[in-house]
Amino acid sequence: MTHSAASIIEAINAGALVDAEHMCRDRLQRQPDSSDVLVLLGVSLQRQGRLDDAIDVFARLTRLHPEDATHWGNYATGLRMTGDLVLAEQAAETAVRLQPNDPQRLDQLGMLQLQLVKPLIARDTMLRAFGNAPESPMIRIDAARACAACRDYRAEDLVRPWRQWVPLDDLLQFDLATLLAQLGEANDALELVEDLVARAPLHIEAQLLRAAMYERVNRLEEAEALLGWIKSNSDEEDSYSHQRIVHQQAQLAMRKRDYAAARLLLERVGPHDEADYVHWFTLGNVCDKLGDNRAAMQALEIAHARQIAELRIAAPKRFEAGADIFPGAKWRVSEGDYQSWSALKTPDASQSPVFVVGFPRSGTTLLEQMLDAHPNLQSMDERPFFNMLSNRLEDVGIEIPRDLGKLTQRDCDELRKGYLLMACSKVPRRWDARLVDKNPMNMLWLPMIHRLFPRAKFILAIRHPCDVILSCYMQNFRAALLAAAGQSLERLARAYVEAMESWLYHVEIFKPEVFVSRYEDLVADTPGQTCRIAEFLGLDDAERMLDFSHRAREKGYIKTPSYTQVIEPINSRGINRWQRYQEYFKPVLPIMQPMLDHWGYAIDASPVAGEH
Numbered sequence: 001m002t003h004s005a006a007s008i009i010e011a012i013n014a015g016a017l018v019d020a021e022h023m024c025r026d027r028l029q030r031q032p033d034s035s036d037v038l039v040l041l042g043v044s045l046q047r048q049g050r051l052d053d054a055i056d057v058f059a060r061l062t063r064l065h066p067e068d069a070t071h072w073g074n075y076a077t078g079l080r081m082t083g084d085l086v087l088a089e090q091a092a093e094t095a096v097r098l099q100p101n102d103p104q105r106l107d108q109l110g111m112l113q114l115q116l117v118k119p120l121i122a123r124d125t126m127l128r129a130f131g132n133a134p135e136s137p138m139i140r141i142d143a144a145r146a147c148a149a150c151r152d153y154r155a156e157d158l159v160r161p162w163r164q165w166v167p168l169d170d171l172l173q174f175d176l177a178t179l180l181a182q183l184g185e186a187n188d189a190l191e192l193v194e195d196l197v198a199r200a201p202l203h204i205e206a207q208l209l210r211a212a213m214y215e216r217v218n219r220l221e222e223a224e225a226l227l228g229w230i231k232s233n234s235d236e237e238d239s240y241s242h243q244r245i246v247h248q249q250a251q252l253a254m255r256k257r258d259y260a261a262a263r264l265l266l267e268r269v270g271p272h273d274e275a276d277y278v279h280w281f282t283l284g285n286v287c288d289k290l291g292d293n294r295a296a297m298q299a300l301e302i303a304h305a306r307q308i309a310e311l312r313i314a315a316p317k318r319f320e321a322g323a324d325i326f327p328g329a330k331w332r333v334s335e336g337d338y339q340s341w342s343a344l345k346t347p348d349a350s351q352s353p354v355f356v357v358g359f360p361r362s363g364t365t366l367l368e369q370m371l372d373a374h375p376n377l378q379s380m381d382e383r384p385f386f387n388m389l390s391n392r393l394e395d396v397g398i399e400i401p402r403d404l405g406k407l408t409q410r411d412c413d414e415l416r417k418g419y420l421l422m423a424c425s426k427v428p429r430r431w432d433a434r435l436v437d438k439n440p441m442n443m444l445w446l447p448m449i450h451r452l453f454p455r456a457k458f459i460l461a462i463r464h465p466c467d468v469i470l471s472c473y474m475q476n477f478r479a480a481l482l483a484a485a486g487q488s489l490e491r492l493a494r495a496y497v498e499a500m501e502s503w504l505y506h507v508e509i510f511k512p513e514v515f516v517s518r519y520e521d522l523v524a525d526t527p528g529q530t531c532r533i534a535e536f537l538g539l540d541d542a543e544r545m546l547d548f549s550h551r552a553r554e555k556g557y558i559k560t561p562s563y564t565q566v567i568e569p570i571n572s573r574g575i576n577r578w579q580r581y582q583e584y585f586k587p588v589l590p591i592m593q594p595m596l597d598h599w600g601y602a603i604d605a606s607p608v609a610g611e612h
Contacts, residue, residue: 155183
């Protein structure tokens with residue numbers, strides 16, 4: 001009996017895979033080189049789990065039809081399933097060579113390159129795929145995953161329209177939710193994953209992500225209850241899920257300030273793998289809370305070493321010989337350059353954002369939440385908008401800040417429009433409120449900010465530089481710039497001095513309106529400092545800003561690392577914490593001395609009162 005291709009396909013779709021295989025072999029006895037039947041045979045074998053047999057069939061097809069990209073793609077898929085990623089990449093490269101503009105072939109190759117830990121090559125391949133299929137959700141998600149692996153800001157742009165795509169198939173929706181969580185979009189990730197588990201409640205990985213997002217948006221009781229459910233419904237032999245559960249339990253123990261329990265859990269379960277630096281950052285912070293300084297620094301040293309190993313692959317330019325820690329900090333706009341800028345029409349202070357700046361971990365998030373509690377102000381969490389605008393200008397040959405004088409009225413109007421559109425994409429804009437833009441590293445973008453918003457007001461957050469450096473060293477920064485700077489206390493100290501010198505220089509050139517908010521003063525006299533900030537911004541009813549912790553809890557999700565702290569009342573626990581680590585600061589203090597002197601901080605006592 002001769003079986004038609006349609007009958008074989010029907011058997012495969014019905015799950016009768018052995019029958020489909022026999023039907024294929026029967027046909028092949030009479031037509032041994034039939035490519036259609038060989039493909040169906042390969043598929044039936046692959047779905048039976050007989051991967052080696054399937055690969056033999058797909059390899060035969062590449063020999064029979066060496067110029068057919070489809071067969072090379074099928075061969076690559078089979079090899080990938082067996083774990084032979086190197087040969088799979090070679091087969092996928094052949095498929096792309098044969099069909100260089102086929103987005104499916106490019107996507108397959110890019111994902112293999114990502115698995116082979118070639119993030120930069122994968123990103124370029126995936127962006128080519130996106131260029132050929134810009135409307136494909138799968139291509140956009142995969143391209144964003146490659147960009148995220150390189151810590152490339154384009155990842156956010158690629159997945160911004162995600163609400164137009166859902167519902168997606170389970171695997172792709174989970175990938176998207178995971179990616180959004182990685183990008184810091186916890187509310188969006190939670191929305192996606194809750195939709196997914198509503199239709200697939202036993203999707204344990206999705207439930208684990210859901211529990212992690214509950215913790216991240218401060219829904220702690222729900223996170224704890226869900227972890228209990230996951231534990232009772234997951235396979236006891238699933239070591240991966242077990243590790244994830246224990247790590248999340250440790251995080252919840254930290255939120256309850258049961259640091260001893262958190263440490264016990266973390267040390268018992270260990271890291272997921274050799275590349276897992278998150279585990280070591282968490283353990284380092286737990287040991288710090290317990291007062292075990294030496295164990296904290298040992299864990300953090302491992303964390304940074306593993307993070308830097310990843311960054312050397314994802315962002316190698318940051319580690320080239322002679323590379324600047326903060327490239328933007330080296331540029332200076334001279335007085336002569338500034339005087340040569342053409343006069344432009346610009347927004348007044350009331351139509352300009354309020355910029356909250358300062359080196360990371362200086363208290364910028366606290367200030368942002370205080371300002372956001374006032375009804376006449378609206379914050380949007382931390383966003384690298386000026387980095388993105390600068391990248392767009394570089395694409396057309398404008399380098400910032402060197403070429404700021406070349407920007408015309410139209411250029412600046414368009415840049416302000418682009419800034420506003422990005423802001424509106426992140427927060428439902430209230431037009432009766434002034435925008436608060438809190439990004440610590442905007443202190444390096446002062447020249448560009450001044451060109452676009454010359455009448456804007458700035459709040460500069462200052463904290464004891466040694467406390468700042470220690471706190472930064474304990475953070476797992478997502479931004480490659482900060483993660484690379486944080487590999488050692490000494491490098492962080494140099495980064496701090498570079499950033500602050502750039503800020504102080506340009507403040508003298510542009511003379512913007514700046515309020516210096518000293519963290520220690522804010523803690524010691526919160527009402528008094530709040531009134532001064534309100535007066536600086538021309539706001540009435542400063543008391544509204546004192547209820548910031550309640551407002552932060554209402555918001556649920558706060559993007560920055562201090563999200564667990566700003567939902568609590570102000571306390572002095574973070575002041576002079578660095579003194580416990582003085583032995584580690586011996587090589588750091590000489591580097592920091594100019595800034596210690598400038599801001600009036602001592603190394604053996606509390607800071608000098610008042611503003612510099």
